[in-house]
Amino acid sequence: MISIRALQKSFRAQQGRVDALRAIDLEVAEGEFCVLLGPSGCGKTTTLRCVAGLERPDGGEIEIAGKLVNSAARRVYVPTERRDIGMVFQSYAIWPHMNVFQNVAFPLTEGRTRFSKREVADKVARALKRVQLDGLGDRPATDLSGGQQQRVAMARAMVTEPKILLMDEPLSNLDARLREQMRVELRKITKSVGVTVLYVTHDQAEALSLGDRVCVMNAGEILQIASPHEVYERPANLFVAQFVGEMNFVPGKIAAQGRIECSLGSLAASPPNGGTVGAPVTLAIRPEHVRVAPAPSHGSANTLGKVTSKNYLGDAALLEIEVNGVCLLAKMPGDTDLRVGQNALVEFPAQRWHVFVG
Amino acid sequence: MKIESRSEAVIGFSESLGRLLPQGVTLFAAGLSGFLVLFIGLPVAMVVLMSFRTGFPGEVVPYTLENYATVYLTPRTYEVLLNTIFFAVSSVAITLVIAVPLVWILMRTDIPFKKTIYVLLTIGILIPVFLRTIAWILLLSPRIGLVNKWLQDFFDLSEPPLNLYSLTGMAFVQGVSFVPGAFFMLAAAYRSMDPSLEEAAYTAGVSKLRTFLKINIPITFPAIAAVMVYLFMTAIAVFEVPAIVGLPARIHVLSSLIFTSTTPSTGLPDYGMAGAYGAIMLILGLTLAFLYVRLVKQGKKYTVITGRGYRPREIALGRWKWAALAFVFAYLSIEVFIPFSVLLWASLLPYLQLPSAEALSSLTLKHYIEMPNHVGVRPFVNTLILMFSVPTITMILSVLVSWIVIRTQVSFRGFMDTLVFIPHAVPGILMAVGLAYLGLAYRDYFPLYGTVLIIVLAHTINWIAYGTRTTNSVMIQVHRELEEAGRVAGASSARVLWKVVLPLIAVGVLNSWVWIGMLSYREVTMALTLLTRSNVVISTVVWQFWGSGWVPQVSALGVVLILFAALVVGAVRFALSRVGEIGAAS
Numbered sequence: 001m002i003s004i005r006a007l008q009k010s011f012r013a014q015q016g017r018v019d020a021l022r023a024i025d026l027e028v029a030e031g032e033f034c035v036l037l038g039p040s041g042c043g044k045t046t047t048l049r050c051v052a053g054l055e056r057p058d059g060g061e062i063e064i065a066g067k068l069v070n071s072a073a074r075r076v077y078v079p080t081e082r083r084d085i086g087m088v089f090q091s092y093a094i095w096p097h098m099n100v101f102q103n104v105a106f107p108l109t110e111g112r113t114r115f116s117k118r119e120v121a122d123k124v125a126r127a128l129k130r131v132q133l134d135g136l137g138d139r140p141a142t143d144l145s146g147g148q149q150q151r152v153a154m155a156r157a158m159v160t161e162p163k164i165l166l167m168d169e170p171l172s173n174l175d176a177r178l179r180e181q182m183r184v185e186l187r188k189i190t191k192s193v194g195v196t197v198l199y200v201t202h203d204q205a206e207a208l209s210l211g212d213r214v215c216v217m218n219a220g221e222i223l224q225i226a227s228p229h230e231v232y233e234r235p236a237n238l239f240v241a242q243f244v245g246e247m248n249f250v251p252g253k254i255a256a257q258g259r260i261e262c263s264l265g266s267l268a269a270s271p272p273n274g275g276t277v278g279a280p281v282t283l284a285i286r287p288e289h290v291r292v293a294p295a296p297s298h299g300s301a302n303t304l305g306k307v308t309s310k311n312y313l314g315d316a317a318l319l320e321i322e323v324n325g326v327c328l329l330a331k332m333p334g335d336t337d338l339r340v341g342q343n344a345l346v347e348f349p350a351q352r353w354h355v356f357v358g
Numbered sequence: 359m360k361i362e363s364r365s366e367a368v369i370g371f372s373e374s375l376g377r378l379l380p381q382g383v384t385l386f387a388a389g390l391s392g393f394l395v396l397f398i399g400l401p402v403a404m405v406v407l408m409s410f411r412t413g414f415p416g417e418v419v420p421y422t423l424e425n426y427a428t429v430y431l432t433p434r435t436y437e438v439l440l441n442t443i444f445f446a447v448s449s450v451a452i453t454l455v456i457a458v459p460l461v462w463i464l465m466r467t468d469i470p471f472k473k474t475i476y477v478l479l480t481i482g483i484l485i486p487v488f489l490r491t492i493a494w495i496l497l498l499s500p501r502i503g504l505v506n507k508w509l510q511d512f513f514d515l516s517e518p519p520l521n522l523y524s525l526t527g528m529a530f531v532q533g534v535s536f537v538p539g540a541f542f543m544l545a546a547a548y549r550s551m552d553p554s555l556e557e558a559a560y561t562a563g564v565s566k567l568r569t570f571l572k573i574n575i576p577i578t579f580p581a582i583a584a585v586m587v588y589l590f591m592t593a594i595a596v597f598e599v600p601a602i603v604g605l606p607a608r609i610h611v612l613s614s615l616i617f618t619s620t621t622p623s624t625g626l627p628d629y630g631m632a633g634a635y636g637a638i639m640l641i642l643g644l645t646l647a648f649l650y651v652r653l654v655k656q657g658k659k660y661t662v663i664t665g666r667g668y669r670p671r672e673i674a675l676g677r678w679k680w681a682a683l684a685f686v687f688a689y690l691s692i693e694v695f696i697p698f699s700v701l702l703w704a705s706l707l708p709y710l711q712l713p714s715a716e717a718l719s720s721l722t723l724k725h726y727i728e729m730p731n732h733v734g735v736r737p738f739v740n741t742l743i744l745m746f747s748v749p750t751i752t753m754i755l756s757v758l759v760s761w762i763v764i765r766t767q768v769s770f771r772g773f774m775d776t777l778v779f780i781p782h783a784v785p786g787i788l789m790a791v792g793l794a795y796l797g798l799a800y801r802d803y804f805p806l807y808g809t810v811l812i813i814v815l816a817h818t819i820n821w822i823a824y825g826t827r828t829t830n831s832v833m834i835q836v837h838r839e840l841e842e843a844g845r846v847a848g849a850s851s852a853r854v855l856w857k858v859v860l861p862l863i864a865v866g867v868l869n870s871w872v873w874i875g876m877l878s879y880r881e882v883t884m885a886l887t888l889l890t891r892s893n894v895v896i897s898t899v900v901w902q903f904w905g906s907g908w909v910p911q912v913s914a915l916g917v918v919l920i921l922f923a924a925l926v927v928g929a930v931r932f933a934l935s936r937v938g939e940i941g942a943a944s
Contacts, residue, residue, distance in 0.1 A: 054842055080845040087846040093839035097861040110857055111848025156847070166846075 001065055001195040002028040002051060002164060008059030008072075009046055018102075020046040022220040023060065028213075030163075033197045035211035037204060039243065043220040044200045045168055050174060051198060052166050054085055065163050080314045084110065086157030086195075087166040089190070090173065092149045094141045094156075097182060101137035104128060104156045105242035113162060119305055127155040147178050158193065165190060167199045172207060204244045208232060216240045238356045241284050248290065248328045250283040260355065264303055264325045269353035290330035290351035292319060292344045294337065305346045307338050321346055378552045383851065387768040390758060394777050396683045401792030402784055405640060409633025414626065415798035425634035439638070442611040445525055445532070445600070446593035452533025453589055457540040458582075463682050464541075465548050467675050470867055475686055477931060482538040482693045484923035486880040488598040489916040490902060491531050495603065496913075497706055498522035504700070508712055524608035528753055532599045534692050536589055542590070547581030571893045584653035591646035595639065597883040602904070612639050613787050617887065620791055628730035629795050647783030698920055701720055705913035725914035732911055739809045741879060748817040749874035753867055754823035755818075761855060763826075764833040765841065775826070782823040790887035792818050797888075807883060808890040816884040821874045832866030833859070862905030872930050876923060 009021040021043045028034040036044035048334060049055040051062055054243035056077060062070035064085070069078040087154030095103055103126055103251075108120045115123065128134050131151035144152065150170060157165055170186075171179045187210055188335035190197050201207055207214045210229040215225045216239075224236035234349065240251075254271045261267075262283055292305075313332065319330045319338060323346055330346070338344055429435050446459040452922050462468050466477075497505045498520050506518035513519075521527065540671075597613040598851055604614055612635055619632035675682055706711050706721045756778075763775045781789065794817050797807025806812040836859060844854035881895040896919065903912045 004631060052842075052846060054845070080842070081850055086804070087843065089843055091837055091839045093837060093843035095840055095858055096841070106844070106849070106857075108848035110844075110853055113848075133741070152845075160848070205670045251679040 001030040001032070002026070002034075002198060003063040004047070004051070004060070005062075006060040006218075007047065007050060007055045007057050007062065009043075009050060019220050020056070021050075022154035024220070024222050026215060026222065026225065028196055030196055031194050032335060033187065033199065033210060035199045035201060035207040036217060037201060037207040037211075037244070039202060039216055041219075042217040044217050045200075046215075048166050048198060048200045051164075052085060053078060053083050075132050084112070084160075084162050085164045085166055086160065086162040086244045087167065088150075088153045088157045089335060090169045092153040092170075092173075094144070094149045094152055097140050097300060098141055099137065100133065100152055101141045102126070103141055103152055104137075104159050104338060107156065107160045113160075123159055124155075125193045127159040127346060130158070130193075131155045147172055147182065150174060150182060154189065158189075158195065161195075162192070163196060164237040165195045165197045169195065169201055171197075172201070172203070179206075183254055186210065199229075208244070214244075216243060218243070235284075235354065238282055238284075238358065241356065243356060246287050246331075247284045248287065250326055250328075251280065251283075252283050253278060253280050260353075263326050264348070264354075265324075267348065267353065268350040270354055271355050275355075275357060281303055282358060284354040284356065285348055285352055287318065287329040287331035289349060290321075291334060291347040291349070292321060292330045292336075292338060293347070294342065294344055298347070303346045305344050307340050307342045307344055310340050311336070372561060381763075382629070384768055385767055387762045387766070387770070387774070389418075390762070391770060391774050392753075394755075394759070397781055398777060398822070399797060401789045401816075401819065402780070403789050404799075405633055405636045407633070408629040408792075408799075409637050410630075411633075412630045415629055415795050417799070425630040426637075430630060436611060438610045438795050440617055441525060441609060442594055442613075443562065443799070446590050447613055448526065448529035448530040448587055449536060449593045450589045452529060453536040453540050454586065455533070457537045457544060459547060459685065460537065460541055460689065461544045463686065465545055467682060469675060469679060469682050469686070471683075475690070477927060478690050478694055479538040480931075481924050482535075483691070484880055484927065485694065485920050486598070486699065486882060486900075486916075487532070487535045487596070487656050487902065488602055488882055488897075488904075489701065489919065490535060490693075490697045491599050492916065493700040494522055494527075494531050496710060497696070497701050498527070502710055502712070502909075503890075504712055511712075520857055523603055523609070524789035525609060528599050528603045528609070530936060531603065532593060534598060534689075535599075536592070537689065537693060540585055540589060543585045544578075545579055547585070548781050551659060567839070570687065573806045580653050584650055587646055587650045587653060588861075591643060591650065591783070594642055595787065597787050613779045613883075616787055616791060620794065620887065627922040629791070632791050633795075637883075638787055639788060643783040643785055643788075644691075647779070651779070665733075695938040698917070701916045701920070703912040703913075705917050707910060710909050715932065725910045726918075726940050729911070729914055731902075731919070733896070733915070736892075737894045740813075740893060741897075743810050744814060744817060744878045744895060745875040747814050748821065748878040749871040751814070751818045752825040752874050753829070753871050754822050754828040754871075755822055757860075757863070759814070759822075759826050760829035760833045761859065764830055765838075765859075771823055772940055776831075778822050779828045780823070785819050786816070786881075786884045787887055789819055790884035793819075794888055807888075808892055810893040810895070813885050813893055814887060814893065817878045820881075820884065821877060824877075825870055825874060828866060829863065830871040832863040836862045869930075872926065876926060880919070880923065909937045910924045 004024060004026040004111070006023040007021050007023060008019075008023050010017045010019045012018075018340070024043070024047065026034075026047070036047060046055060050057045050070065051064070057070055057072055059072045060070075061068060061072075061074075062084060066334045067078075068074075068076050069083055070076060093107070098106070099356050101124055104124045106117045108123055124137065125134065128137060131147065132153050132154065133151050141149070141152070141160055148172075153170065171182055175181060178207065183206060184263075199210060201210075208231070211228055213225060213229045214228050216223045216231060216236075216241050224240050224320050226234075226236075231240065231244055235244060241282070249265060250262050252260045252267075254275050254277050255261040255266055256277060258268060258270060259266055260269050260271060260281060261281060271279075275281060281300055292307075303323050305321040307319050308322050308327070309320040311318040311320075315334050316336050317332050317336050317338075319332055321328050321334070321344060328346070332338065359804055377519060408415070409425055410423070411417075412422060413419045464472060469475075495503070497503050500506055500518035500523070501519065502519050503518065503522070506520050507513060509519050510517075564750055589841070595613055597617060598610075600611045600614040601617065603609075611620075616632045616635045616639070619635065620627045620629055622628070629835055638751070703713070705725055706723070707717060708722065708724075711943050759774055759778050761769045768774075793812055794807065796804050797812055801807055806815065839855055840862065841858060844858045845851070849857065880897060882901055883894075885895050885898045886901055894902075896915070900912055900915050900919070903915065
């Protein structure tokens with residue numbers, strides 16, 4: 001549905017040129033919810049704005065629903081207003097001089113195709129109902145709460161039933177509780193309509209819970225495109241491992257086939273492809289996979305450590321454990337008996353280790 | 359790893375909508391620029407041109423450096439230059455001594471009657487400077503001044519003790535007149551300072567005074583310096599006080615010298631000399647404007663637009679409230695109450711005299727009743743034409759220019775922004791002289807000389823700088839995404855401008871519209887320079903009456919002028935909520 005090929009964009013900044021996008025490729029299938037995830041300045045918003053036609057790329061092509069909307073080489077540029085898209089902005093961009101109805105109706109009365117009064121009223125009512133704002137049409141836009149503005153922005157973006165919905169960090173201005181609620185609702189609404197979504201966020205929890213696919217970006221490049229499960233379970237490289245979820249890192253080197261030497265000792269873990277003996281690697285393991293026990297237990301790679309801090313979260317507890325001078329984070333059930341200062345046996349299931357080159 | 363993605367948005371901001379707009383916008387911008395170059399550039403070019411010519415405008419004469427030789431080889435020129443600088447420096451000093459405490463009191467303390475004080479300050483701007491000057495002459499002139507007469511009677515003095523006819527006297531009246539403008543500029547700068555910067559200092563355990571010295575002053579310093587430079591630039595160019603006080607006393611500054619060159623009481627006008635004097639003024643103005651822009655830019659680095667209407671707690675004045683009120687009242691008396699009372703008093707008497715039983719018995723409304731006969735209809739009609747056409751044309755141009763400058767990526771938008779700022783740097787009197795020369799020398803191509811339209815033109819050029827500053831700032835406040843949302847919704851650029859941008863900036867635009875209308879209404883320098891028999895406006899009528907020594911008639915007309923201004927301010931304030939900040943940005 002959206003097809004991005006070798007998209008390139010650079011900006012003039014005070015320090016010279018900044019490459020915001022370095023020839024990225026991305027395919028989003030019809031009805032798919034695709035999340036662009038990355039730190040600030042990684043190029044995810046630029047990608048989205050290029051698809052919207054709000055930025056003009058320096059190179060590459062963008063196709064929407066099989067129609068070429070951008071091609072630097074062929075000098076094709078379809079202006080924003082002629083692209084079949086809906087967009088939810090980070091600030092919501094609810095026009096303060098209009099009421100809720102007028103805001104939602106705007107794409108129908110001023111947009112690509114104009115509709116009769118009756119149709120407009122009909123479509124707006126349906127759109128408002130979809131976001132559970134029915135009956136609030138007369139409300140001035142300035143009287144809305146953040147969550148309501150968010151919903152109006154959604155209704156407005158979807159009122160024309162566009163093929164593509166673009167969202168630029170739409171939940172980042174909401175408080176935590178509302179954000180989680182809206183996350184669930186957002187997925188429900190977009191799935192029920194069947195719209196293709198391109199969604200930008202820097203919040204990895206949001207990305208994992210919303211996306212059919214997550215596209216992790218950094219420094220203008222795409223590092224991994226995969227299902228949320230895969231991104232979490234099998235990060236493609238060190239950056240993704242670091243950015244998505246919590247992770248412990250331990251430097252080491254390849255000792256022999258299937259064994260890696262590090263300060264925790266000699267561990268059984270499969271080195272990355274093409275790793276030669278003696279090559280430096282980084283071992284990574286998620287806190288929830290680090291097993292900690294007060295009493296000796298049997299299994300692979302048991303090591304003695306000491307609990308140096310405990311961060312109680314209710315349903316879980318994050319323990320900081322020092323093992324051979326390495327500080328590791330372990331996620332335990334909230335009711336764990338381990339206390340700060342206590343000695344503990346630490347166990348690393350071999351299949352849970354990720355190994356990265358370098 | 360939860361990092362805000364703000365900086366990304368900032369980078370994106372440099373590439374805005376316009377680069378993506380169709381060629382039409384660029385073409386339109388080019389057309390508008392071409393028009394503005396002619397519109398603003400021609401009068402300035404005329405000033406330069408006339409300085410290289412002798413004789414009457416339109417006479418075919420070779421170009422010459424004669425005017426420059428005459429001007430720069432005369433010691434008197436340098437005397438006048440010194441006068442000008444002394445006058446400007448002392449005016450600005452007087453302004454700041456009053457305006458800085460005033461800003462602090464009104465912005466930071468719990469002084470009562472804030473709204474009333476704001477309104478009075480606004481009215482203070484709208485009282486034409488020449489009327490205030492006339493009022494102070496009626497009080498402090500050695501010959502007819504009421505205060506002098508009273509002091510002489512009371513202390514039995516043979517000589518009048520006070521004399522307004524000096525550079526210091528001129529600086530006093532001018533300095534006082536600058537205060538409201540300076541106040542609004544400084545208040546705007548102060549307001550754009552993030553209060554949390556101050557509060558951060560408090561929470562770090564720094565005292566209020568030290569915070570003021572170490573945080574507030576350094577942060578607002580560029581703004582204060584910018585206001586100083588701006589006032590200095592304006593003080594060099596002002597004409598009203600130098601003309602009314604200076605000319606009779608033969609104290610010349612540059613502006614009055616330029617005026618007398620083109621409008622001599624005897625003999626032929628000498629535009630060549632005016633041009634040569636104007637060249638100094640032009641260079642001074644452009645240099646100061648450059649400095650001003652630099653300072654403003656520097657000041658912007660510190661401003662943080664939080665968008666929250668949140669202010670730090672006001673300092674409770676307690677017993678000092680009365681001292682603060684007294685200070686404000688004393689200033690407002692000098693600025694508004696005393697001049698108005700004097701004019702009112704003089705307007706009700708057959709001739710100027712001290713209050714007495716005899717004076718009270720001779721009070722009359724005669725000068726008000728007879729006013730229409732003296733003034734006629736024409737000046738009123740002409741003034742109305744000014745008040746409506748000047749702000750309308752100015753705001754239409756300003757909105758278009760600002761939209762291109764702020765919202766599009768047209769490659770020459772920076773040039774356009776600078777272009778419309780130029781009138782700030784070119785004194786009004788020079789613009790008017792340039793236009794007069796244009797009208798006289800090229801009347802076949804530019805047949806406006808002697809019409810009210812040439813004044814409309816002069817005023818529009820003069821206030822387009824102000825107009826674009828305000829439209830720029832209201833346009834910046836409209837979040838970029840509001841406009842983008844309109845385009846995503848499928849509306850064309852023109853439709854988005856009409857349906858989204860215009861309604862959002864309407865209040866701000868209307869505010870400046872009214873303000874520019876009022877400034878045009880009270881403006882006299884340019885109207886006077888371009889004056890002929892047929893394009894008389896009310897302000898020039900007052901001037902002519904004063905020249906004829908018709909004190910009661912001048913006063914009566916002045917009272918009406920001030921009351922009308924007050925009425926408009928009151929009405930607008932009633933109609934729009936944010937009028938307290940009317941004219942605040944410039």
